[in-house]
Amino acid sequence: MHSDDLILFSQVVELGSFSKAAELNNLTNSVVSKRIARLEKALNVQLLYRTTRKLTLTEGGQALFIKAQKVALATQEATNSVAGFGEAIQGHIKMSVPTISGELLLADAVAEFCKLHPGLTVDMSLNNQFVDLVKDGFDLVIRTGYLEDSSLIARHILDSHWIVCASPAYIRQHGKPQTPEELVGHNCLLYSFQTNGANEWEFKGDEQNYRVTVEGIFSSDNAIALRKAALGGHGIAYLPRCLVYHDLRNGELIDLLPQQVGKVIGVYAVYPFTRQLPKKLKLLIEHIRQRYLAIEHYF
Template identity: 75%
Template sequence: MRADDLILFSQVVEMGSFSKVAEANSLTNSVVSKRIARLEEELGVQLLYRTTRKLTLTEAGKALTHGAKNVKQATLEAMDAVSGFGENISGHIKMSVPCISGDLILADAVAEFCNMHPGLTVDMSLNNRFVDLIEGGYDLVIRTGYLEDSSLIARHILDSQWVVCASPTYIARNSKPARPEDLVNHNCLQYAYQTTGASEWEFKGEKGNYIVGVSGTFNTDNATALRKAALGGHGIAYVPRCLVYHDLRNGQLVDLFPEQVGKRLGVYAVYPFTRQPPNKVKLLIEHIRTRYLAISHYF
């Protein structure tokens, strides 16, 4: 069974006429008739009752209509998703991204995209606060966290897993906590950029996730500063894994609870509500998504 025959059948059902479908597709009536007949032959059922005045669906035709419409819709969406890829992209994009993602991948990815499209300029702000897209005039924002604003459209990119980690120096000096509850007896470095609270660390339990309230001497809203404090052996940090991926790999930091940390946040490309974003924004989102997925193991 050919998908294009299903799409043609869906058009016949919608338009109610072979001639109208033929005209819409620059075909002859006989070609449309032959393709519907081919579909009926392949399925082994009659789909339409044909009279000189009208076409009527058989029971089998009614059963096939929904699936045929889905094939047509999927085809249209697939074509829409890549529309503009062959066009020259120009103009300006104003965007905001989180500091960690900006340092890790987005600065390089966005600059690369600009070089691919010489007529395009991008103003990228690294900002951990949730900016107001409309008020700030942003075309695109990359956000990590929970999304509540229904006036925005979000494209999920991937999920970011958090880890609890410390340096071997800190562990040697203070011992390694055996379970999350032991963290109350340790110096916990707190990351202020958290919607759930810097001192509320989430873990997995048998009856669902639970919170351990921690405390410590150092609190910062800068992820790089938090990482350096952990590397210096000054305490235990609760951070996105992508921030310390290489430190964990080379042994400069130790993942204390590799299977127990409950915090996992989505990374989203967010833009103002519209039926379709401009092609330049749509293509930039796809470029960013591809670059994220290429290093998905970091997350």
């Protein structure tokens, strides 16, 4: 049994005629008839009742049609996934990326991609705000969070885990909280950029996540500023693990509640809806994805 015969069979059923399927595939009616007969012989079952006016599926034909549709769809998706890979990699890409990821790996990754493709230029903006792709003319955006605009396409790259951390000096002076609830008695450094509130920190519960309301004397919309404040021993911070990965490794910050923090946010490549994504964007997204996955342990 040939997969292309299955696809042809699904087309015959969908179009309702051998001649229309023949025309679609630039074949003769006799070739279509022979290939359907070949399929029936391979399966040892009649698939269609043929009359001069219409085609009717047999019981076996109906069962096969459902599967044949899936084969046709999978084949089309496979074709679409590589369509455009014969195009030249040239032109311009305007993109926006988060500040942390931009400084951590994307600036280097995108510059490397440009070097690999001399006919391409990229304008990369580091911005934590979720920009309006269409209005602001962006071709690609890398973002963490949730996609609300259904007119956009988002490809998941990986998940970013958050941690609660403090310096050894802070812990020596103020003690180490053993539970999320004990954070209430500490000076917490507040990330005012968080959409769910700077003082609402998320933790794992027995059945679902819950939030603890914390307080502190210092807040900022910049996570790097909070990292520096934590390194200085000025409080406890709730930050993306990738931002403080090396600080944790060298002991300058301590992960306080490693099994209890509940905040995990997806990292996505987001672009406007299009039936055929240009090759340059396909390759850039894959290049970025591979660079993220190479340091997945940071996240």
